[in-house]
Amino acid sequence: MAYAESTSTQNNHILRTVDVQKSFVDPVEVEVLKNINIWVDKGEFVSIMGKSGCGKSTLLYILSTMDTNYKGQLFLADRLLTGLSGNDLAVVRNEHIGFVFQFHYLLPEFSVLHNVMMPGLKLGKKSREEVEFDAMKQLRLLGVDDQATKKATQISGGQKQRVAIARALINEPKIIMGDEPTGNLDSRNADIVFDIFKELSSELGTSLLVVTHDADFAKRTDRIIEMADGRVIS
Amino acid sequence: MIQIAKTHLLTRKKQSAIASLGVTFGIGTFIVLVSFMTGLNGLLDGLILNRTPHVRIYNEVKPSPVQPIEKSTKYKGHVNMIHSIKPKQELSSVRNSLPMMAVLKKNPLIKGVTPQVSARIFYQSGSVLLNGNAIGIDVLEEDRLFNFKQYIVGAIPSDLANNENGIVLGIGVAKKLSLNIGDRVQMLSSTGATFRLKIVGFFQSGLADLDKMQSYVNVKMAQRIAGQGNNFITDISVKLYDIEKAKYMSGQIANTYGVNAIDIKTANAQFETGTSIRNIITYAVSITLLIVAGFGIYNILNMVIYEKMNDIAILKATGFSGSDVKKIFIYQAMFIGIVGGLLGLLLGGVMSYAISKAPFETEAIPTVKTFPVNFDPLFYLIGSVFALITTFFAGYLPAKKASKIDPVDIIRGQ
8 A cells, every 4th residue: 555655646745754664773772653654635734643752753853854864755745855965955844844843943033023034035036025025924924923023032922933833934835844833832822823724724725734742733633643652543 | 144143143242252352362462472573583683684794704714725745746646644734824814805895896796895904902991901802994884784883872983984093992891991982092902002092982782791892993093003004904794785695605705715705694503593493482372372262262152052052953944954054153253253353453463563662772782772573464464364264163163063963852852
């Protein structure tokens, strides 16, 4: 089945893995991911669930291309990413993958606007003015445009997370990945973030892949991938 | 990326300022040290080089190189063993000195030629006799070529030139005999004649032994003291336009005229060694200072990288590559280097100027009143190049470390 899927090109898969395996060797060899074959379709909102230590975060870092030390293959829109150089992967991340982390991870020295603009400036496909315009558009979409000129340290946690989402969106990526994006937020802010994600997938057609252990959050997504002991169980 | 580097620097102004100050002091001290040391070297070199003839022509007492027996046809081809060879009896003057000088003066390589007459004398005060030396010189030529005025106190060279019975008395002698300018000093020549000369000034070389012996008079007076005619010249000093030709010229003169000639390099070999050792010390100290400044930058950037781990991870996660991160930190280091370096050049310049105005009195050179400083632009060039090189390497190593940070480790660690 895995073979059939990997050869089919007539699909809507944005992200796909073929037999991804990963082991930690320190102090003894432990296999943390075993033959992972998953996919995310265009515009799909997928959550990965599982207990702590089941390997869901490890998987997400492999999917995000930041962790390259694994066996198996990773495709982004049918392009094989496995084996690309660190610099090429950085370009892929910059252009096609957006990130939202549990902790906001904004750069504290820069203004909110500048934080959002940074990946766009790095991509270099648009002029500074255009990037700034896009960044303001994203901030407005997320309802934090009034905070644009503040330093990243001067806004609240919920606002920070929304700014981080705006930053993830700046280059109009194919997929947004989140590692417990609501884990650090109160329920009201968590709902806001969820609604934003939902809107992105339904209206903009952006794929979303979110790691969470919040069952309520997961239930409301399009599909749940459940993991246990390094395997996908459903 | 430049903007990220700039923001990093500006948000930690204090650290950046301290790192820049490290470079500033490094470069500043380098400039001051090198300018001052080379200035001093130049002064000391000048003492020797300006005062010493490039080629000195003299007559050395020595045995005949070809002994009479070698010329005899009877013993030709024999091995002749001669014991107790005695030096040849001859005058201590240079032979044919006047025509030789006339010819040398026309040589295009030669800037000037001046005669010297050395006469042994005793300074006399009551029954006390002091051993000494009167040197007859062509005062104005001597001053033009060898800066004679640098060692006379209380007079200008023409005072001596205009007074045939004048003497520039060694200051050591003057102290011993309690003599002042305007007094007369009585001298006894080796032929037994007595001379009373008027003191027009004092001679001060800085070498106490020399100052206790030597006095200067006009050539004619020295010839009279020696009891010789006007072709009696014991030394001829030659000054060339190019000091590097001294060795070649001395060989030429010795061969052409059959006289003894010694060049300045041979006569003062120890001096050149001293100069180069002083230079080595200067550069060693300066480079150490710059390396210390480099370590300061290295240290601060290392700290910044530890603080900025999260930011580096985030930059990488959002698509900045390792080399982008490296660039950010190298830019920071270079910025510190450029700002610190420029300030250092300024500091060095100002301090050198201050030193060059500081009073400096020395026995050896009575005419020098302030410290000598060499304002060679080359030092400023070396300083800035070195500042850039050190800061680049001081920034490169931490930057390389930053580029290798694995964002997964950082993000998971939270």
